[in-house]
Amino acid sequence: MNNQIIDIGVNLMHRSFHQDREQVVARAAANQVTPLILTGTSLRNSLEAARYAGRYSGKLYATAGVHPHDAKSCNEETITKLKELAALPQVVAIGECGLDYNRDFSPRDVQRKWFTEQVRLALELDMPLFLHEREAFKDFIAILKEHAVQKAVVHCFTGTLPELKAYLEMGFHIGITGWICDERRGKHLRDLVRMIPLDRLMIETDAPFLTPRDLKEKPADGRNEPAFLLHILQAVARCIGKPAEEVAKATTETAAGFFRI
Numbered sequence: 001m002n003n004q005i006i007d008i009g010v011n012l013m014h015r016s017f018h019q020d021r022e023q024v025v026a027r028a029a030a031n032q033v034t035p036l037i038l039t040g041t042s043l044r045n046s047l048e049a050a051r052y053a054g055r056y057s058g059k060l061y062a063t064a065g066v067h068p069h070d071a072k073s074c075n076e077e078t079i080t081k082l083k084e085l086a087a088l089p090q091v092v093a094i095g096e097c098g099l100d101y102n103r104d105f106s107p108r109d110v111q112r113k114w115f116t117e118q119v120r121l122a123l124e125l126d127m128p129l130f131l132h133e134r135e136a137f138k139d140f141i142a143i144l145k146e147h148a149v150q151k152a153v154v155h156c157f158t159g160t161l162p163e164l165k166a167y168l169e170m171g172f173h174i175g176i177t178g179w180i181c182d183e184r185r186g187k188h189l190r191d192l193v194r195m196i197p198l199d200r201l202m203i204e205t206d207a208p209f210l211t212p213r214d215l216k217e218k219p220a221d222g223r224n225e226p227a228f229l230l231h232i233l234q235a236v237a238r239c240i241g242k243p244a245e246e247v248a249k250a251t252t253e254t255a256a257g258f259f260r261i
């Protein structure tokens with residue numbers, strides 16, 4: 001395959017990449033996975049991601065945001081700092097932000113408050129949102145509807161058909177991870193992915209998490225990395241019944257247009 005593919009969700013500042021971050025980026029590029037969009041999950045992490053991405057102009061980009069798990073650490077200054085980060089040329093979206101009622105690491109009302117603040121920031125700056133939702137669909141969509149959000153990607157989508165329809169009706173983009181490679185857990189997703197128009201579909205590893213279960217050569221430490229995106233692309237292409245090249249080209253164009261890179 002001759003097409004480059006964009007990994008829209010890499011947690012490259014995660015501690016599991018401390019020893020070999022540069023090699024991970026190089027291996028991704030050698031596997032045609034470029035550029036990478038580094039996911040910012042807390043203020044500190046977003047700062048580190050933006051700083052690191054700044055060293056690889058045109059190859060690495062970053063998002064700036066606070067994951068719902070970390071909402072409890074937010075204050076007014078957090079939003080000011082995110083706004084400063086968002087002004088950097090390598091920062092291309094606000095997020096990862098959203099609601100996670102599965103683990104409830106932050107109280108739900110606190111999650112809603114800081115999700116709303118980040119939605120407002122994205123609208124103020126006219127930037128896309130990189131969204132996370134787990135078992136919180138009702139409150140999540142309510143906040144997005146209230147603010148008439150249009151430019152957003154629901155990353156690592158694993159939801160239901162009605163949820164997918166609601167997102168597509170709102171004009172949102174959908175991020176698909178290696179979850180789809182899981183024989184058992186990913187079964188419903190294999191059917192749903194066919195309903196996502198190619199100009200709304202993006203692919204991501206969510207590395208170092210969600211290592212595809214059916215990799216032929218499994219990494220010894222179980223760590224996922226962006227070089228495995230090609231494997232996810234092929235799984236997605238099989239599900240929708242189109243050649244991998246066509247899906248690669250389409251998802252790359254979609255991601256480049258969405259993040260304006």
Ligand SMILES: [Zn+2]
Pocket residue numbers: 096131132133155156
């Ligand atoms: Zn997430």
